[in-house]
Amino acid sequence: MFDYKLLEALAAVVREGSFEQAARALHLTPSAVSQRVRLLEQRAGQVLVVREAPTRATPAGLSLCRHAEQVALLEQALQQDWPQLAPETAGPVTLPLAINADSLATWFVAAAAALCEGGTLLLDLRLEDQDHTAEHLRSGEVVAAVTALAAPVAGCRSVPLGALRYRATASPAFMARHLPQGATPQALAQAPCLTFSRRDRLQALWLAQIFPQPPQPPTHWLPATQAFVDACRAGLGWGMNPEPLVAQALASGELVELVPDTPLDVPLYWQHRQALPGAAVLTDAVCRAARTGLRPPAGPVR
Amino acid sequence: MFDYKLLEALAAVVREGSFEQAARALHLTPSAVSQRVRLLEQRAGQVLVVREAPTRATPAGLSLCRHAEQVALLEQALQQDWPQLAPETAGPVTLPLAINADSLATWFVAAAAALCEGGTLLLDLRLEDQDHTAEHLRSGEVVAAVTALAAPVAGCRSVPLGALRYRATASPAFMARHLPQGATPQALAQAPCLTFSRRDRLQALWLAQIFPQPPQPPTHWLPATQAFVDACRAGLGWGMNPEPLVAQALASGELVELVPDTPLDVPLYWQHRQALPGAAVLTDAVCRAARTGLRPPAGPVR
Numbered sequence: 001m002f003d004y005k006l007l008e009a010l011a012a013v014v015r016e017g018s019f020e021q022a023a024r025a026l027h028l029t030p031s032a033v034s035q036r037v038r039l040l041e042q043r044a045g046q047v048l049v050v051r052e053a054p055t056r057a058t059p060a061g062l063s064l065c066r067h068a069e070q071v072a073l074l075e076q077a078l079q080q081d082w083p084q085l086a087p088e089t090a091g092p093v094t095l096p097l098a099i100n101a102d103s104l105a106t107w108f109v110a111a112a113a114a115l116c117e118g119g120t121l122l123l124d125l126r127l128e129d130q131d132h133t134a135e136h137l138r139s140g141e142v143v144a145a146v147t148a149l150a151a152p153v154a155g156c157r158s159v160p161l162g163a164l165r166y167r168a169t170a171s172p173a174f175m176a177r178h179l180p181q182g183a184t185p186q187a188l189a190q191a192p193c194l195t196f197s198r199r200d201r202l203q204a205l206w207l208a209q210i211f212p213q214p215p216q217p218p219t220h221w222l223p224a225t226q227a228f229v230d231a232c233r234a235g236l237g238w239g240m241n242p243e244p245l246v247a248q249a250l251a252s253g254e255l256v257e258l259v260p261d262t263p264l265d266v267p268l269y270w271q272h273r274q275a276l277p278g279a280a281v282l283t284d285a286v287c288r289a290a291r292t293g294l295r296p297p298a299g300p301v302r
Numbered sequence: 303m304f305d306y307k308l309l310e311a312l313a314a315v316v317r318e319g320s321f322e323q324a325a326r327a328l329h330l331t332p333s334a335v336s337q338r339v340r341l342l343e344q345r346a347g348q349v350l351v352v353r354e355a356p357t358r359a360t361p362a363g364l365s366l367c368r369h370a371e372q373v374a375l376l377e378q379a380l381q382q383d384w385p386q387l388a389p390e391t392a393g394p395v396t397l398p399l400a401i402n403a404d405s406l407a408t409w410f411v412a413a414a415a416a417l418c419e420g421g422t423l424l425l426d427l428r429l430e431d432q433d434h435t436a437e438h439l440r441s442g443e444v445v446a447a448v449t450a451l452a453a454p455v456a457g458c459r460s461v462p463l464g465a466l467r468y469r470a471t472a473s474p475a476f477m478a479r480h481l482p483q484g485a486t487p488q489a490l491a492q493a494p495c496l497t498f499s500r501r502d503r504l505q506a507l508w509l510a511q512i513f514p515q516p517p518q519p520p521t522h523w524l525p526a527t528q529a530f531v532d533a534c535r536a537g538l539g540w541g542m543n544p545e546p547l548v549a550q551a552l553a554s555g556e557l558v559e560l561v562p563d564t565p566l567d568v569p570l571y572w573q574h575r576q577a578l579p580g581a582a583v584l585t586d587a588v589c590r591a592a593r594t595g596l597r598p599p600a601g602p603v604r
Contacts, residue, residue: 122520234414
């Protein structure tokens with residue numbers, strides 16, 4: 001069997017981002033943590049941690065971290081039947097998950113609260129565009145992801161969650177100033193829009209859905225979901241906002257749709273490593289929360 | 303004089319994140335953009351763009367991008383006096399700024415709206431912990447930053463904005479379950495907290511302010527300001543939340559302070575490149591908005 005004290009040290013260094021923080025979390029000295037990781041690296045015959053700030057795992061290090069989590073989850077399950085076997089130091093297991101910012105801002109916190117209710121899990125959430133969360137799953141950085149990718153990543157299971165509905169929204173003052181004749185391609189080529197990140201294609205997708213020759217609007221870059229809504233209200237630009245966050249403002253007229261009733265639906269999937277212990281419970285909690293914020297999945301379960 | 307068509311192509315590739323997107327923004331073909339950047343690189347005698355997804359500038363490329371912005375800003379100022387000189391293609395200038403997520407979630411959108419009122423500016427906001435935004439200024443990635451660093455970065459001016467006040471908050475249900483005897487160090491060593499990122503030291507700072515030997519709580523990692531507040535409400539953990547976002551919930555009892563009346567104030571500064579044209583107008587708009595969300599600066603202007 002592996003020496004799990006060494007694996008525990010490796011996982012803490014990768015999770016906490018530094019040897020000092022890992023030492024504090026494990027109640028060890030930094031040099032003891034460093035020694036354990038070095039010993040594991042000697043045995044593995046390769047580097048497992050990139051010594052930068054923050055520290056991160058090499059591909060080999062990642063696969064050992066994921067193994068350490070799986071074993072810890074299996075131990076937790078065993079301890080329910082054999083509480084007398086529980087080591088005194090057994091703490092919660094930290095699960096790394098990749099999620100898109102708009103899911104985190106709308107329906108996912110309810111899922112997180114349900115998952116962690118028992119006190120045995122902690123979540124390490126990584127934000128990424130929904131078109132790219134699956135890459136983190138593929139590389140082994142996370143054990144599960146909310147993703148726009150329907151096809152299962154190798155070794156993973158994919159469950160449809162439903163679609164997050166977006167509305168192209170702006171303030172009435174913005175409309176009066178920049179789009180007085182409505183959302184014409186000519187006006188949209190001049191009116192500033194908001195873009196979340198270099199990976200955010202939602203504005204471009206909506207434009208392509210409306211116009212055969214979509215305009216290229218100038219853009220602000222604004223990488224925060226709530227600030228995106230706030231910036232629309234403040235008249236900084238127009239942008240694709242999750243319907244749950246703007247439904248009230250649309251109803252009251254504080255925000256308006258650029259073109260009435262032109263939603264954009266983004267189907268989302270929950271993908272998790274098949275080997276993840278307790279995946280059924282996780283999946284159940286995530287699907288349950290998704291039902292409150294997403295539109296029901298269209299097709300049969302893939 | 304430089305060939306500004308080439309600089310414009312470089313700046314677009316760096317801003318948009320790919321040659322294809324830059325081409326669309328400039329209404330050119332990707333090969334024309336690529337040719338211009340290559341020509342500029344030949345003249346500069348070095349690589350200016352790292353060809354990865356997304357593309358990013360080398361240090362030399364960054365300094366040329368910053369120069370291109372300065373010239374564009376100077377042209378804008380000139381055109382107010384000489385409108386007949388305005389080239390037909392002159393569009394808004396995109397300013398890269400670094401900002402902490404909590405400022406963006408509380409007071410900065412009002413500043414952004416004021417800055418962009420005239421239609422000549424677009425903002426490219428990069429999120430970073432307030433302890434590290436200054437690094438982006440130092441590297442030349444941004445022209446201004448909201449930062450916790452008071453001392454001016456070389457070539458920059460630093461203006462105190464006031465302090466963002468934080469409260470250590472949790473839901474009453476969380477308190478009853480995890481801290482039934484109140485926030486004792488023993489209980490806090492077991493009760494889950496929330497941490498924004500590996501760079502977020504706010505929870506540790508607050509603990510060190512309260513306890514001579516601060517406990518090391520287990521933590522969730524949750525990199526979004528509004529989700530941080532939502533997760534506190536949902537009982538996932540306790541965390542340091544900006545007072546403007548939780549004042550109402552604290553007043554209604556939906557959230558409570560872990561230890562009554564123990565705020566943590568984080569002084570913030572606006573730092574901008576001294577050579578930035580129009581910096582006075584920018585600074586004025588930022589300071590004005592800061593007054594609505596931050597506590598007034600304590601000391602004299604440094």
